[in-house]
Amino acid sequence: MVAEYEIKKFMCEIGKRVYNNGFVAANDGNFSVRIGENEILTTPTGVSKGYMTPDMICKVNMKGETLQSSGPYKPSSELKMHIRVYEERPDVKSVVHAHPPYGTSFAIAGIPLTKQIMPEATIFLGCIPIAEYGTPSTYEIPDNISKYLQNYDALLLENHGALTYGVDLLAAYFKMESLEFYAKLMYHSIMLGGPKELSNSQVKDLLELRKSFNVPGKHPGELCLNNSCPTKEVCASKSVASKDSKCNCNEKQAQTQSKPESNDMSALVSEITRRVLNELNK
Numbered sequence: 001m002v003a004e005y006e007i008k009k010f011m012c013e014i015g016k017r018v019y020n021n022g023f024v025a026a027n028d029g030n031f032s033v034r035i036g037e038n039e040i041l042t043t044p045t046g047v048s049k050g051y052m053t054p055d056m057i058c059k060v061n062m063k064g065e066t067l068q069s070s071g072p073y074k075p076s077s078e079l080k081m082h083i084r085v086y087e088e089r090p091d092v093k094s095v096v097h098a099h100p101p102y103g104t105s106f107a108i109a110g111i112p113l114t115k116q117i118m119p120e121a122t123i124f125l126g127c128i129p130i131a132e133y134g135t136p137s138t139y140e141i142p143d144n145i146s147k148y149l150q151n152y153d154a155l156l157l158e159n160h161g162a163l164t165y166g167v168d169l170l171a172a173y174f175k176m177e178s179l180e181f182y183a184k185l186m187y188h189s190i191m192l193g194g195p196k197e198l199s200n201s202q203v204k205d206l207l208e209l210r211k212s213f214n215v216p217g218k219h220p221g222e223l224c225l226n227n228s229c230p231t232k233e234v235c236a237s238k239s240v241a242s243k244d245s246k247c248n249c250n251e252k253q254a255q256t257q258s259k260p261e262s263n264d265m266s267a268l269v270s271e272i273t274r275r276v277l278n279e280l281n282k
């Protein structure tokens with residue numbers, strides 16, 4: 001087992017990456033590592049994650065009560081969100097929350113990352129829904145992410161940021177990097193006239209490939225074939241998919257297949273172009 005101090009040091013290292021990559025500004029963002037059944041190490045609140053030292057890291061239990069902290073450092077104010085992930089996903093040992101600019105822009109614009117545009121993003125993330133807005137530090141965010149936890153390892157948080165989680169801190173952090181890269185590619189391809197999406201059969205082949213990689217964690221799998229849903233109502237699960245008419249992507253897929261440049265996509269591209277031009281003309 002890795003010594004606790006080593007984990008704290010690694011949390012500081014990841015903090016530098018999160019900060020230096022511009023995934024957070026100032027003191028924003030937080031991440032945690034579950035080191036035991038009832039023990040979580042968490043970043044402190046009110047501290048830049050780029051300048052942390054191991055003594056600043058706090059320890060809490062699964063109720064969020066502080067077990068260890070030093071000096072003025074207090075546990076992250078977003079612990080409720082982290083604990084909800086640990087409660088509902090026992091396989092998860094680390095949670096990362098940040099505000100990466102491209103991903104967060106999609107979360108603000110209300111556009112989920114549903115288009116399957118490149119192999120790595122499809123294999124390691126699949127589609128990324130937007131969990132409905134909640135006030136930070138309340139139970140609103142934990143309650144709103146809950147329905148996505150069993151099918152996704154990466155989420156956008158409406159008008160707020162992004163959340164990723166995995167079997168260890170590096171895995172959770174890499175998902176944040178991948179989410180941001182996916183969002184960046186998506187943004188630029190929209191600017192270039194709209195992405196040419198992978199076909200459903202190409203996506204299915206990539207999902208098969210993922211199985212052979214034995215990647216730990218959850219993946220939305222065939223929910224990614226719902227790639228023609230341009231709204232935030234991305235299917236939370238297969239059961240929701242069949243009940244929710246807004247998310248009846250089988251119908252939408254049929255339309256998309258017969259018309260590669262779907263109306264949804266054209267509308268999305270022209271709306272984004274219109275907004276960008278409006279901003280530039282201000």
Ligand SMILES: [Zn+2]
Pocket residue numbers: 028029097098099136160161
């Ligand atoms: Zn935040």
